[in-house]
Amino acid sequence: MQAWLKNQENLLTLILVLFYFVGIVGIGLNPTEFVFLTPFNLALTAFLLFKLHPEKDLLFYINLLFVFVGAWFLEMIGVTTGSIFGNYTYGEALGFKLNQTPIIIGLNWIIVAYSSLQLVQTISIKLKVKLPEIAGALSAAFFMVVLDILIEPLAPKLNFWTWQNSDIPLQNYTAWFFFGFAFCYWMLKGGMLKNNPMGWRVYLAQIVFFAVLTLIF
DSSP, rough: OHHHHHHHHHHHEEEEHHHHHHHHHHHOOOOHHHHGGGGHHHHHHHHHHHHHHHOHHHHHHHHHHHHHHHHHHHHHHHHHHSSSSSSSOOOOOOOOOOOOOETHHHHHHHHHHHHHHHHHHHHHHHHHHOOHHHHHHHHHHHHHHHHHHHHTTTTTTTEEEEEEGGGHHHHHHHHHHHHHHHHHHHHHHOOOOOTTTTHHHHHHHHHHHHHHHHHHH
C-alpha cells in the first residue's frame, strides 16, 4: 500500500476520489452550507489536474490566463446582456462576483476545457487514432457540453445560477460548444496538450459527481 501511494499519480487520484466523495455526501446531507465550498472545490480540482502537467513554462501560464480572463469576460457579457447563453443570474455559491459574475468561473472553464481535451487525447491513444487539431478541439467541445448538460438542471438547486423562467435555452448549449471549441483550440495551438494522466480522471470525477447529485436531487 505504501509503495502504491508513493506513485504520485495514484496518490493524486486517491485524493481526487475522496474529495469528490466527501463533496457528494456533504451536499447530500447539507446542501445549503456545503455548496459554499465550491470555490475551494474548483481550486483543489485545478491543483490536482495540473500537478502532473509537464513543462509548466511561462507560455503555459499565459495560455491559462488567456482562457481564464476570456471566459470571465464571456460570462460577464453573457450574464449582463443575455445575448450569449440566454438570460440567467448567478447565485452565491461560486463566491465573490464582479459585475454580477463570479471571478472563479474562469477557472471552471479552464478545468472543463483542459480535462475534456485530455479525455479526447486518452481516447485517441487507446484507439490508436491521431486527430487533427480542429477535430480534437471539436471532440473536446462535445464532451464539455455533455458535462454542462449534467450540471444545468442542478445549478439552481446548488445556488450556482438560475435561468429566467427556469428554462434552459438551447442557445446555452450551442454557445458552450462554440466557445468551448475556441478555448480548446487555443490550448492546442498553445502546446498545452501534454501527457497528463490526471486529465481524464478529473473529467470522469466531475461526470460521476454531478450524475450522483442528479439522483439525489
